[in-house]
Amino acid sequence: MSEILIVAEHANGKLNPSTAKCVTAASKISGAKIAVAVFAASGAAVAAEAARLAGVNKVITVDHAANEHALAAVIAPQVAALAAPYSHVFGPSTTFGKDLMPRIAAILDAPQLSDVMAIESATRFVRPIYASNAIITVEVEAGAKIVATVRTASFEAAATGGNAAPIEAGNVDVELPKHTRFVGLAAAKSDRPDLQTAARVISGGRALGSADAFKIIYSLAEKLGAGVGASRAAVDAGYAPNDMQVGQTGKIIAPELYIAIGISGAIQHLTGIKDARTIVAINKDSEAPIFEVADIGLVGDLFSIVPELEKQIAAGK
Amino acid sequence: MKKILVGIKRVVDYNVRVRVKPDGSGVMLDGVKMSINPFDEIALEEALRIKERGEAEEVVVVTMGAADCQQQLRTALAMGADRAIHIESNDPIEPLTGAHILQKLVEREQPFLVILGKQSIDGDNNQTGQMLAQLWNRPQATFASKVELSAKAAKVTREVDAGLETIEVDLPAVITTDLRLNEPRYVKLPDIMKAKKKPLETLPVADLGVELKTRVKILKTEPPAARQKGKMVKDVSELVAALRQKGLV
Ligand SMILES: Cc1cc2nc3c(=O)[nH]c(=O)nc-3n(C[C@H](O)[C@H](O)[C@H](O)COP(=O)(O)OP(=O)(O)OC[C@H]3O[C@@H](n4cnc5c(N)ncnc54)[C@H](O)[C@@H]3O)c2cc1C
Numbered sequence: 059m060s061e062i063l064i065v066a067e068h069a070n071g072k073l074n075p076s077t078a079k080c081v082t083a084a085s086k087i088s089g090a091k092i093a094v095a096v097f098a099a100s101g102a103a104v105a106a107e108a109a110r111l112a113g114v115n116k117v118i119t120v121d122h123a124a125n126e127h128a129l130a131a132v133i134a135p136q137v138a139a140l141a142a143p144y145s146h147v148f149g150p151s152t153t154f155g156k157d158l159m160p161r162i163a164a165i166l167d168a169p170q171l172s173d174v175m176a177i178e179s180a181t182r183f184v185r186p187i188y189a190s191n192a193i194i195t196v197e198v199e200a201g202a203k204i205v206a207t208v209r210t211a212s213f214e215a216a217a218t219g220g221n222a223a224p225i226e227a228g229n230v231d232v233e234l235p236k237h238t239r240f241v242g243l244a245a246a247k248s249d250r251p252d253l254q255t256a257a258r259v260i261s262g263g264r265a266l267g268s269a270d271a272f273k274i275i276y277s278l279a280e281k282l283g284a285g286v287g288a289s290r291a292a293v294d295a296g297y298a299p300n301d302m303q304v305g306q307t308g309k310i311i312a313p314e315l316y317i318a319i320g321i322s323g324a325i326q327h328l329t330g331i332k333d334a335r336t337i338v339a340i341n342k343d344s345e346a347p348i349f350e351v352a353d354i355g356l357v358g359d360l361f362s363i364v365p366e367l368e369k370q371i372a373a374g375k
Numbered sequence: 376m377k378k379i380l381v382g383i384k385r386v387v388d389y390n391v392r393v394r395v396k397p398d399g400s401g402v403m404l405d406g407v408k409m410s411i412n413p414f415d416e417i418a419l420e421e422a423l424r425i426k427e428r429g430e431a432e433e434v435v436v437v438t439m440g441a442a443d444c445q446q447q448l449r450t451a452l453a454m455g456a457d458r459a460i461h462i463e464s465n466d467p468i469e470p471l472t473g474a475h476i477l478q479k480l481v482e483r484e485q486p487f488l489v490i491l492g493k494q495s496i497d498g499d500n501n502q503t504g505q506m507l508a509q510l511w512n513r514p515q516a517t518f519a520s521k522v523e524l525s526a527k528a529a530k531v532t533r534e535v536d537a538g539l540e541t542i543e544v545d546l547p548a549v550i551t552t553d554l555r556l557n558e559p560r561y562v563k564l565p566d567i568m569k570a571k572k573k574p575l576e577t578l579p580v581a582d583l584g585v586e587l588k589t590r591v592k593i594l595k596t597e598p599p600a601a602r603q604k605g606k607m608v609k610d611v612s613e614l615v616a617a618l619r620q621k622g623l624v
């Protein structure tokens with residue numbers, strides 16, 4: 059029988075939606091028993107949220123002042139200390155999970171599977187390689203504990219509200235390293251929908267030409283209630299902050315609607331949007347590779363198209 | 376001597392659109408252009424800049440793989456690395472095994488800093504640096520976009536989902552690079568000539584006493600689900616109509 063431990067991701071007293079997606083992934087293993095572990099300075103509110111997720115059998119809280127900020131080197135030994143009864147340890151394929159999970163795998167001497175997209179059995183998983191240009195099905199040796207990061211764009215969030223899993227305090231008696239210290243977080247504050255969970259996302263590329271010009275993207279996004287993304291070129295050039303980068307090495311997203319504006323459609327960018335339901339591309343070059351994957355394409359100058367699009371959408375409401 | 380150890384992996388060049396073999400046994404690699412993993416180029420550039428600022432004395436590059444990986448080591452030497460180590464293995468190396476091998480090398484070389492890429496763009500694992508840091512019992516600063524060194528610590532800005540996080544780690548430590556840490560220099564022709572004379576040591580993987588385990592077997596390789604070719608619209612009105620029809624606006 060599979061016993062799965064999921065490391066919860068949270069910030070500011072709230073569970074990150076990536077955790078509910080890990081729960082769905084874990085529930086694909088038949089007969090799985092699922093525990094969610096919350097490492098925090100004081101994790102009661104987050105634990106209560108986790109306990110409401112459908113499919114969760116129990117929640118373990120590990121409260122410790124050292125867990126105020128999610129430092130991988132500090133959390134990993136605590137997860138490992140809880141891991142003995144579990145066959146699998148899952149975390150989200152977000153920067154939190156990518157940073158943390160390999161350290162856990164190293165302590166447990168367990169193989170790690172990154173970016174799991176589908177789960178066929180307790181030992182058989184599907185994941186992407188080569189910027190998602192190839193998809194592999196892998197079988198993990200019997201008997202090995204399995205550590206995995208779950209590609210959040212590939213799973214729906216587990217339902218919330220219908221469950222009340224028991225919450226217990228975890229007992230981890232391990233020495234925590236002091237060699238790593240949190241200094242600060244510069245988070246871009248915005249009231250726009252979160253890029254990773256937004257139903258609609260609008261992204262701008264190098265063609266925008268400046269941070270100032272990027273405002274037309276924000277403005278259109280506001281009319282559509284959309285999250286905003288960017289290509290690497292736009293982020294490198296300073297038109298948009300790093301947390302907006304979509305792609306192989308940025309965020310992988312699966313919105314209902316993705317509008318790529320002035321983005322050529324490099325392999326690394328397309329990796330991030332392959333699971334979008336509808337892709338719209340606006341580009342002045344009819345040969346741009348983005349049109350090969352777009353469901354709807356419009357060739358033309360973005361600087362006239364985007365304001366017009368915004369106007370027509372606003373008029374139709 | 377204050378050393379920095381840098382990982383250099385040979386991978387399919389990032390411009391190549393990789394294709395799956397029709398029989399599903401893997402991807403087509405024959406005649407495909409190979410390069411240094413882009414994140415490793417950034418790692419090496421950072422190490423060279425640290426050395427050029429006088430904060431390190433030697434930059435040692437290491438690769439694990441078959442004999443042809445030496446091409447990428449030579450490129451790394453031409454970029455400015457002082458010395459190269461080739462851990463020779465013809466079998467694929469899983470990330471945890473790779474981390475164990477690097478850990479052996481760390482014991483031997485005693486670097487104050489190890490800089491690796493955040494991920495190799497072939498396997499897209501994003502594991503080795505973190506695993507090495509744990510096996511070595513040292514701090515990690517992953518996804519670095521800025522590194523400032525002082526005598527005993529490194530202050531590192533990290534690209535995280537929420538924005539930019541800054542942490543401070545005691546040295547020695549493992550740093551993994553993100554795209555915006557720096558822009559790697561170009562290799563100049565005379566440097567390629569000079570690099571031929573720089574030391575390149577080859578060690579059979581067996582000599583390091585690390586067992587090559589294969590615990591994850593690839594059963595099949597498939598192309599990603601193809602997207603259907605969509606339609607072109609001629610103007611904004613048609614675009615809006617198409618979006619309305621799909622119920623998207
Ligand atoms: C290791 C590695 C990882 C990477 N990871 C990522 C990643 O995660 N995400 C990512 O996005 N990229 C990534 N890249 C970069 C990627 O290869 C491309 O360089 C990048 O996506 C290009 O961005 P772009 O499309 O905005 O710019 P360009 O390729 O320069 O395209 C600009 C487009 O705008 C169009 N255009 C210009 N003017 C106008 C106008 N007035 N109106 C309409 N259209 C116009 C042009 O026709 C062109 O198609 C990575 C690269 C490497 C090497």
Ligand SMILES: Nc1ncnc2c1ncn2[C@@H]1O[C@H](COP(=O)(O)O)[C@@H](O)[C@H]1O
Pocket residue numbers: 381382383384385412414415418437438439440468470473490491492493494495496498499500501502503504
């Ligand atoms: N075979 C290898 N040789 C040298 N360095 C490697 C090798 N495999 C991984 N690395 C290093 O580890 C980083 C992360 O790799 P990965 O965990 O495979 O995504 C790479 O960017 C390299 O710096």
